Structure formats: structure tokens, C-alpha cells
Amino acid sequence: MRTDVVRLGRLYGERTGEMMRFLSSMRSDRCIADADVLVDIAHVLMLERQRIIGTDIAKQLLPALLELNSGGVPEEVFDDRFEDVHAGIESFLIEAVGPDVGGRMHMGRSRNDEVATCIRIKLREDLLKQMAALLKVREVLIALAEAHRESVMPGFTHMQHAQPTTLSHHLLAYEQQFSRDFDRLRDAYVRVNLCPLGAAAFASTGYPIDREYTSKLLGFEGLVVNTMDAVATRDFALETLAALSILMANVSRLCEELVIWSTSFVKFVSLDDAFCSTSSIMPQKKNPDTAEIMRAKTGSVFGAYTGALMTVKGLPMSYNRDLQELTPNIWRGMRDAKESLRLLIDMLSSATFDTDRMKEEAGKGFSTATELADTLVRDYGLPFRTAHNIVGRSVQKGSLTLESLEESAKDLDLGISLTGKGLTEDQITAALDVANSVGLRKATGGPAPFATKIAIADCKKQLDKDSALIDERLARISKAKEDVLADARRLVA
Incomplete structure (x- = not known):
């Protein structure tokens, strides 16, 4: 194949191999070679339709381009003596159909x-x-x-360790x-x-x-x-x-x-x-x-x-x-x-x-301590910050028992008796239970099995919509490619 046809008019002198490799984009152009052929076909169809080139010229260009589309771009097109795949394909076509025909494909466009x-x-x-x-x-x-809605974890x-979830x-x-x-x-x-x-x-x-x-x-x-x-x-x-x-x-x-x-x-x-x-x-x-x-x-x-x-x-x-x-x-x-x-x-x-x-x-690391604080708020009317401080001080003492909570309330000089308010060890045990803590968190987006069941259903619906979108776009692109190739074959025929 002859040298890069783009350089013939304006530039003289031979490039060294190192220079050609430095300027060449061929390594990344391999990714767009098939697209380039498709663009060439569409461009030639437009040139013929607009009477910028004659039908006889299009009928000589398109078979060579259709062959590149079906048979693949030959390796010689990717030689580093061409700056890019566009020049390589154009040079290939000029070699195949002659300069009077191949040299007209680039009318009305640039690389x-x-x-x-x-x-x-x-x-x-x-x-x-x-x-x-x-x-x-x-x-x-x-x-x-969906398989692990009931699987609790920290x-x-x-x-x-912060709070239990699923x-x-x-x-x-x-x-x-x-x-x-x-x-x-x-x-x-x-x-x-x-x-x-x-x-x-x-x-x-x-x-x-x-x-x-x-x-x-x-x-x-x-x-x-x-x-x-x-x-x-x-x-x-x-x-x-x-x-x-x-x-x-x-x-x-x-x-x-x-x-x-x-x-x-x-x-x-x-x-x-x-x-x-x-x-x-x-x-x-x-x-x-x-x-x-x-x-x-x-x-x-x-x-x-x-x-x-x-x-x-x-x-x-x-x-x-x-x-x-x-x-x-x-x-x-x-x-x-x-x-x-x-x-x-x-x-x-x-x-x-x-x-x-x-x-x-x-349940390690006092991960259900928040639920215990919430229990003091919900069942006994304590301000959340007060309940937070009591439970936090009890954690510092190393246990979340009724005795520890009482001592913590005294340490903080809150003037509160949790026993006097009716708090029992059974209530503390229930509040600290991992499954109970998770099950209560059923607000939208929460970890409770009830909430995750709803979330999973919503995710599936969105997945179906997104899948339909992909199918529609893929079909549109595929049809466009089939149509442009069919138009080219009809013109050639």
C-alpha cells in the first residue's frame, strides 16, 4: 500500500520510524476502526444523495467499504506510516479503487x-x-x-460496632x-x-x-x-x-x-x-x-x-x-x-x-445501646439527650444493667430514679435484643425485614425499567446500523 495520502501535497521528507510511532494514534484507533467504516458508508450515502458525488462513484466506493465492514479492516491499515486509521482506510480505498474514485470520499469532511x-x-x-x-x-x-432479609449482622x-442491621x-x-x-x-x-x-x-x-x-x-x-x-x-x-x-x-x-x-x-x-x-x-x-x-x-x-x-x-x-x-x-x-x-x-x-x-x-460493642436509650425516651418520657447520657455513662462502666443505669443517673446528678419510674431488667433485656432492635426499624429504607421486603420490590421495579431502557437503545442502534448497510447495498445493486 502507498504512503499516507494526506501528506502528499503539502509536506516533503521521510519520517523516521520513531517519529511515525510518536505521532500515530493507531493503538487506540483499533477501537474505532469498525465505527470509521460505518461513518464512511453513511458519508458516501449522503454525498450521493446530495449529488456531491455521482452515483457511479458511490457504486464503486460502497462495495469496498461494505467488504471492510463484513470482512474487517485489514492489518495493513494500522501501519504506523499512517497517522491514524482514517488516513489508513482512505489510502487503502485509493489503492483499491483508484485515486479518481477513492480520493472523492473525503469531500465535505475532515478527520x-x-x-x-x-x-x-x-x-x-x-x-x-x-x-x-x-x-x-x-x-x-x-x-x-432477598435471601438474607432475616440475617442480622453488626x-x-x-x-x-454501631447498631445491628441485616x-x-x-x-x-x-x-x-x-x-x-x-x-x-x-x-x-x-x-x-x-x-x-x-x-x-x-x-x-x-x-x-x-x-x-x-x-x-x-x-x-x-x-x-x-x-x-x-x-x-x-x-x-x-x-x-x-x-x-x-x-x-x-x-x-x-x-x-x-x-x-x-x-x-x-x-x-x-x-x-x-x-x-x-x-x-x-x-x-x-x-x-x-x-x-x-x-x-x-x-x-x-x-x-x-x-x-x-x-x-x-x-x-x-x-x-x-x-x-x-x-x-x-x-x-x-x-x-x-x-x-x-x-x-x-x-x-x-x-x-x-x-x-x-x-x-x-450484639457486640453495646450495639443495641441506642435502642435502650430510645426505650427510656418512649416508655418513661426522658429527653433523648438525658437518656443518651445515662446509657453512655453505663457503657463506660462496662455493663447495661438496671444497677449500672441507676448508678449512671446518680453520677450525672440528674435526680432521676429509673427503678422508681418502673424500669425492669426484663425491659432492658428486650431493648438490648438484636432481633428486636432490628425489627423495630421498619421505616422506609430501614433494616427491618418488613422494610427490606418493600425496598427489594421497589428495586426490582426500577431494575425492570432500566433493563427496558437498555434494550430499547440497543435495538435502536442495531436497527440504524442494519438500515445504513441495507441502503448501501441497495444503491450498489
């Missing part, structure tokens, strides 16, 4: 609007896959929560976080799925192009209207990477808990052996490596987002070559988040929870 369009096509597909993976994570969490603040309640908290992650990706998708094609270098073109037509052919929901903005902006990528960073922060928090819970001194969960490793020297070890690597991948996604931000923060309008260095961050952030979610689904599905061990810990 600037072309690459922006390709990135958006690839990114919207990846976003939908990521959203679908999130649905599966949420589905697993909901299933586990809840923590500051890594200290495993269902704990897992539903993560489901809610991942549900919001889904919403952020859904919102980002709306801004990703806008078409910049037709902006050309930045000032549009004098050819009578039809931007709305190519946008529709490619399945976009509208245009990036301002042509300078269309080629210059990458805020859609920043928004996506920001949403992925938040998502991975939530993944990392869950992985951190799984790592802690799987330790021999906690023993709340056992991860399947497939997601663990052993030591090369210590034969007894079972290490939660997959969860640990996911925590590290979070840093990689954060780095991709930060790198992308730093690339664009000082760029003047409109297109600058710096943007080429932003693109690999998009694919790296998306890849690491996608791989992590896929493994998280299976790791959660195969995990087994030791509910007896959780129950054993649920």
Missing part, C-alpha cells in the same frame, strides 16, 4: 469531525454494555438481599449506589449520542451536505450543532470518565469490605477459590486477589479521568492534536471498569456468607 463521530459511536456502545453489566450487579445484590461507623440492608445500600451509577451513565449517554459529523475541520463546509441525514443514518439522537464545538469538545468523554470514576469508587468500597469480611478474624464471607490465590511460601493462605486488583483498577480509572482533564484544560478552540492523547484514556477507563464489573458479578454470585458468625457479632 476532526470524523474521529469525533467515531469515538462517540464506539463510546455509546461501550456505555450500553457497561450499563447492562451494572444491571447484572444490581440483580445479584437484590437476589442476595453495622459499623468509624469501623466500630445483611439485606447492607447489600441494598450498595444496590442503591450502583443504581445511581447507572443513572449517571444513562445521563452521559444522552450527551454522547449526538453527531458532530459535517463540522469538517471546525467551520463546516461549502458543499451542500445534510448533517441531519447522516446523523439519522448513524443512529444519533441529534447534532452537536455548533461546528467548532463539535470538533473541539471532549466533555462527553470527561463526563463518562467521571461517572466511571464514581462507579469504580463504589466498586472499591465493596471490594474493601469483602477483603475485610474474608479475613480469619472477621469471617463474614468466603469468596470462591476461583477469585483467590495462595502464597508461594505459605501453604495455608487464601488471598482475595480479585477484590484487591479491583481496588487497584479504581486508581487506573481515576488516572484516566485525571489524564483526560489535564489534556483539555488549557486547549484553545478549536481542534488541537493534544486530543489524540485523550482518546486512549477513554478506552483504558472503560476497559478497566468493564472488566471489573464482569468479575464482580461472578465474585458476588459465588460468595457464601456466614450468617451465624454475623449474628454472633451483631
Whole structure:
């Protein structure tokens, strides 16, 4: 294949291999090669429809492009002597159908609007896959929560025993976080799925192009209207990477808990052996490596987002070559988040929870002390702060007995006799009972089995809605692709 056709007119001199590799974007362009062919087909259809090129030219260009679509982009297109995949494909076509035909495909556009369009096509597909993976994570969490509505466990603040809760309640908290992650990706998708094609270098073109037509052919929901903005902006990528960073922060928090819970001194969960490793020297070890690597991948996604931000923060309008260095961050952030979610689904599905061990810990650390204070408020009319102080001082003494509570009230010089008010050891025992404490917390979103049953039903309804949204968007994109290829085949025929 001949050299980069883009350079032939204006520039002389051969580049060194090192220079070509430095300037080439081929490593990240592999991700958008298929999208580029699709954009080429839509552009040629528009050029023919607008009579910018003749039907005879379109009939020679389209078979070669359709062959690239069905057979794949050949490896020679990705050679570093081409600056990017766009130049590689154009050079390939010129070689295949001759310069008089292949040289007309690029009329009315620039690589600037072309690459922006390709990135958006690839990114919207990846976003939908990521959203679908999130649905599966949420589905697993909901299933586990439904199975563990009665499984009491300790809840923590500051890594200290705080109040008893249920495993269902704990897992539903993560489901809610991942549900919001889904919403952020859904919102980002709306801004990703806008078409910049037709902006050309930045000032549009004098050819009578039809931007709305190519946008529709490619399945976009509208245009990036301002042509300078269309080629210059990458805020859609920043928004996506920001949403992925938040998502991975939530993944990392869950992985951190799984790592802690799987330790021999906690023993709340056992991860399947497939997601663990052993030591090369210590034969007894079972290490939660997959969860640990996911925590590290979070840093990689954060780095991709930060790198992308730093690339664009000082760029003047409109297109600058710096943007080429932003693109690999998009694919790296998306890849690491996608791989992590896929493994998280299976790791959660195969995990087994030791509910007896959780129950054993649920009442430790005076975790039901709040319920005892609430009992003094509800049954004996004490101000909450007074009850809080009495129970807190009793905890300091090391026990929550009637005798200890009485002594604490005297220490605080409150002039209150709890025995005189009618408090009994049986009432204290009932207040401190873990199951009783959890069962009382049935307000919306609480840990009581009654509350989690309602929450699970609501989560399932939202999951169904989100699943339908993904199906609808996938079907729309798939139909657009089928239609544009069918239009091209009809014209050729």
C-alpha cells in the first residue's frame, strides 16, 4: 500500500520510524476502526444523495467499504506510516479503487469531525454494555438481599460496632449506589449520542451536505450543532470518565469490605477459590486477589479521568492534536471498569456468607445501646439527650444493667430514679435484643425485614425499567446500523 495520502501535497521528507510511532494514534484507533467504516458508508450515502458525488462513484466506493465492514479492516491499515486509521482506510480505498474514485470520499469532511463521530459511536456502545453489566450487579445484590432479609449482622461507623442491621440492608445500600451509577451513565449517554459529523475541520463546509441525514443514518439522537464545538469538545468523554470514576469508587468500597469480611478474624464471607490465590511460601493462605486488583483498577480509572482533564484544560478552540492523547484514556477507563464489573458479578454470585458468625457479632460493642436509650425516651418520657447520657455513662462502666443505669443517673446528678419510674431488667433485656432492635426499624429504607421486603420490590421495579431502557437503545442502534448497510447495498445493486 502507498504512503499516507494526506501528506502528499503539502509536506516533503521521510519520517523516521520513531517519529511515525510518536505521532500515530493507531493503538487506540483499533477501537474505532469498525465505527470509521460505518461513518464512511453513511458519508458516501449522503454525498450521493446530495449529488456531491455521482452515483457511479458511490457504486464503486460502497462495495469496498461494505467488504471492510463484513470482512474487517485489514492489518495493513494500522501501519504506523499512517497517522491514524482514517488516513489508513482512505489510502487503502485509493489503492483499491483508484485515486479518481477513492480520493472523492473525503469531500465535505475532515478527520476532526470524523474521529469525533467515531469515538462517540464506539463510546455509546461501550456505555450500553457497561450499563447492562451494572444491571447484572444490581440483580445479584437484590437476589442476595432477598435471601438474607432475616440475617442480622453488626453495622459499623468509624469501623466500630454501631447498631445491628441485616445483611439485606447492607447489600441494598450498595444496590442503591450502583443504581445511581447507572443513572449517571444513562445521563452521559444522552450527551454522547449526538453527531458532530459535517463540522469538517471546525467551520463546516461549502458543499451542500445534510448533517441531519447522516446523523439519522448513524443512529444519533441529534447534532452537536455548533461546528467548532463539535470538533473541539471532549466533555462527553470527561463526563463518562467521571461517572466511571464514581462507579469504580463504589466498586472499591465493596471490594474493601469483602477483603475485610474474608479475613480469619472477621469471617463474614468466603469468596470462591476461583477469585483467590495462595502464597508461594505459605501453604495455608487464601488471598482475595480479585477484590484487591479491583481496588487497584479504581486508581487506573481515576488516572484516566485525571489524564483526560489535564489534556483539555488549557486547549484553545478549536481542534488541537493534544486530543489524540485523550482518546486512549477513554478506552483504558472503560476497559478497566468493564472488566471489573464482569468479575464482580461472578465474585458476588459465588460468595457464601456466614450468617451465624454475623449474628454472633451483631450484639457486640453495646450495639443495641441506642435502642435502650430510645426505650427510656418512649416508655418513661426522658429527653433523648438525658437518656443518651445515662446509657453512655453505663457503657463506660462496662455493663447495661438496671444497677449500672441507676448508678449512671446518680453520677450525672440528674435526680432521676429509673427503678422508681418502673424500669425492669426484663425491659432492658428486650431493648438490648438484636432481633428486636432490628425489627423495630421498619421505616422506609430501614433494616427491618418488613422494610427490606418493600425496598427489594421497589428495586426490582426500577431494575425492570432500566433493563427496558437498555434494550430499547440497543435495538435502536442495531436497527440504524442494519438500515445504513441495507441502503448501501441497495444503491450498489
